[in-house]
Amino acid sequence: MSQSTTRLSKPPHQLLEGLFAFSPNRDTLGGTAYLIVEETGNILVDCPLWDEQTQGFLEQQGGVRSLFITHRGALSSSLKLLQTSLKCEIIIQEQEAYLLPELTVTSFAQEIALGSNLTGIWTPGHSPGSSCVYWNHHGGILFTGRHLLPDNQGKLTPLRLAKTFHWFRQVHSVAKLCDRFTPETLAYVCPGANTGFLRGKGLINDAYQQLSALDLEQLRQTPIGL
Template identity: 55%
Template sequence: MPKPPQGALKPPKAVFDGIYAFAPNRETLGGTAYLIVEKFGNVLIDCPPWHEVNQEFINSCGGVRWLIITHRGAIAKVDLIQKALSCDVSIQEQEAYLLPGLNVVSFQKEQFLHEDLKVIWTPGHSPGSACLYYRHRGFSGAQPKGGILFTGRHLLPNSNGELAIIRNSKTFHWLRQINSVHLLLKEFNSEVLSYICPGGNIGFLRGQLSIDRAYERLLELDLATKS
């Protein structure tokens, strides 16, 4: 197990009850990974900095059943993570070739891991970019109202802390990325989608670890792309 670089020993922070955000990972260009702790199986979303501190934290939470990769840029030490945690790795089929020799469960358009857990293909940022939807039943007791969308780098906060589609030199297909916002709007509504946890640019949220009014912000973003 490699030693963490100096300054990387910050413990994961609680975003909500049972959901934690890891410190940005230099190997994924500052990407933020998350851990969902659930009775039906813990879920690791993207690759956190892989060292003994994070591994011990994950083990203290009961390990991991699934590692979800939201895009090719979030891949880092997946082989070591899978070996240490004995977890399944989920990735969209167009990017599965980037993980040769590993136990990978690929999908085409969507993948249900549980009735409260669904991976959705949202191409554009990369060919296999995907989002994970998690229905967090703790928001309103036994009857869920709202949920969380982990967006990887499909949707990120901009420098003003606003939800945005960010185009850069590595963007795979800009129009497909815009169309993927339309897809999410059709998939959800304001009753089932409350928060967004982006996979990068967390510093622009100025101390926050999630974006509220998620569906409303998706609508605003959709209108902005049409103007």
Template identity: 60%
Template sequence: MSPVPQPPSPTTKSPRFVLDNIFAFPPNRDTLGGTSYFIVGNEGNILIDCPSLDEVSQDFLRSHGGVKWLFITHRGAIGKTSEIQQHFGCEVIIQEQEAYLLPGLTVTTFTQELTLDATTQLIWTPGHSPGSSCLYYNNYGGVLFSGRHLVPNLQGEPVPMRTSKTFHWRRQIKSLQKLIQIFTPETLQYICPGANTGFLRGQRIIDQAYQHLTAIDLSVF
């Protein structure tokens, strides 16, 4: 039996256009205000973290061909993963240390990295949570979907942000250093953060991403 979708409220909003084939869903209360993204791809569509499972979201996903992969960037973004997999028959992917949080589901796990298709790679960036991970999409000069590993500050700049739920702060900083080593200004143009998107003030995406990362003063951490 398919899950019963939540009826839209008067304030329900449709996903917003980010880039040609990338869309952002409104912040989801089930994931403490997390932002989910959707990539419409030639080899299959990718849903990054869980949006609210309301009629608007389901209709939008169906109208674009459904979901092939659902990638969970961290344990706080699980939301209604079970219902989404049941409804769309998608493959759920999560870093191996957090797969236990999805009992009874068929999941694909990875350790350090996993290549989904010719354009997409998953990268383990522990710190915010044990299995915190990012998705790298190599179109448009490179787009990093950072979950809560990197989120905008009040100035809209991507930073690691320490909270009461941070698993291991030093590992989070090392994960940031790893990304700086992996990428270059030519391979990382944008960041799509998984939270605090209101600080982008309508921009929907962080441009000149690599330059922002290298400008972070790691000495203050």
């Protein structure tokens, strides 16, 4: 365990069958990590706060086969310890892989199969290697990191921030997701931050309807936020 950790994290919250959300991690600026429980091996999406409780929970669930990093802001200072403890593969888009020179990682370009039911998708814009994970269970769930987030009303949207790498690429990535999915294949979004705006729901319902309702041309004119 990290010696800097003095308080145990809260237990993960079960959102749906086989899907758990961890409490926001102060080590990743309030990022939310998720555990997807699969027969072929569990997938951790981004880094939860690493402590005894987190490790014990993951071991109880059968361990972690792969840790998928959605963007550079989700890289925890405990990442090396996490990989050593769980003996898991780290998957990250190739334009962010250089940030982990001391770790063994699997990088990808456009897409990567994480199993028969899971796909990693490159969605650049928020950061060069920003990526999403799609799980085809429960009507389809997209784990969006900070590519798509709830606004202060809980509505799904990309947010243009001072640290946004390339806003137009991000909007283009949103358009590609609109083209890729349908109401039948995308029911939920699990965002990688701002989950407090979901007011206890834990995930965004009617995900495709909200995604397809975005005015992409208006978004392109969005000024930079904080």
